[in-house]
């Protein structure tokens with residue numbers, strides 16, 4: 483299968499690129515190379531004859547038309563997006579342009595290509611989205627996000643992703659474009675950009691800096707190992723039912739405080755401090771405005787219809803992740819100099 487993967491130099495996109503090439507798929511990686519991108523993430527895949535790279539911006543429709551015509555993909559996996567909630571609070575404009583207008587451009591370029599090819603039935607436009615479109619859940623563990631949960635986005639990021647999901651469904655209903663959608667929970671793992679919670683905690687711990695926890699640390703997330711997510715995405719693009727959406731979760735709900743304490747105990751075992759525990763560095767900071775209390779995925783559709791389940795628990799995945807950061811300082815060290823990394827963003831003027 484020839485896959486056009488957008489955002490393939492980012493965190494999740496690069497995991498999809500690596501796995502797709504390893505499984506023998508041809509891959510065209512389309513990425514604008516924003517501050518969040520890193521081509522080292524796909525260095526191994528890039529040596530394969532199955533791999534091609536196109537530096538292009540999804541806001542540039544002419545570039546997209548050229549890339550579709552040049553590569554003639556069997557399917558699109560659309561991951562390119564502005565992805566950091568805190569940055570969306572400080573500057574929502576880029577999120578509107580890339581996540582909404584960019585997705586509109588991708589849909590129109592894909593539709594024009596699909597029509598020009600004679601509307602092949604097997605073509606797929608796979609839109610990758612987030613569980614944040616569903617809003618915030620109460621603590622009650624019996625309540626989870628299903629594919630029928632009404633949309634209730636609450637940050638500029640999640641509102642932009644919700645808008646893009648609606649566009650994708652509309653292009654299916656109105657123009658018959660063959661689409662599939664996925665909404666997943668919080669990812670973590672190797673190559674996670676060092677502005678997100680888990681790499682920030684690991685790298686601040688090693689640097690002897692405070693480990694910032696927003697509010698009281700009681701917010702709950704359902705943690706999904708990025709390589710499990712990539713596996714689920716390839717399954718959905720190949721086997722997902724037309725027009726259907728699938729929620730993808732890690733079956734691993736943890737509070738942020740539990741998560742950070744687990745990271746500290748893994749680090750205590752792997753790289754012990756001279757005295758005390760890394761948990762001594764935990765510091766509670768002003769909460770994010772509009773911070774959603776709980777996200778949790780009901781994964782029964784993807785499990786029952788496609789037979790997919792995550793392969794690791796969060797403790798196993800965190801152990802692999804910590805080891806990866808310990809072994810890959812040459813990857814993360816230069817990224818810490820990129821704009822905004824290491825700074826408190828998205829306080830809405832509150833801190």
Ligand SMILES: NC(=O)c1ccc[n+]([C@@H]2O[C@H](COP(=O)([O-])OP(=O)(O)OC[C@H]3O[C@@H](n4cnc5c(N)ncnc54)[C@H](O)[C@@H]3O)[C@@H](O)[C@H]2O)c1
Nearest residue numbers: 489491492493494514515516519539540562563565612669
């Ligand atoms: N990280 C998560 O936990 C998570 C959870 C659910 C859903 N998602 C979704 O998965 C997708 C990938 O997320 P990620 O964490 O890998 O993001 P990321 O920020 O690590 O990577 C995004 C990539 O998109 C590229 N990009 C951004 N704007 C672009 C543009 N205008 N044109 C072309 N390329 C552009 C960037 O250069 C980067 O390589 C996003 O759509 C995101 O909404 C992420």
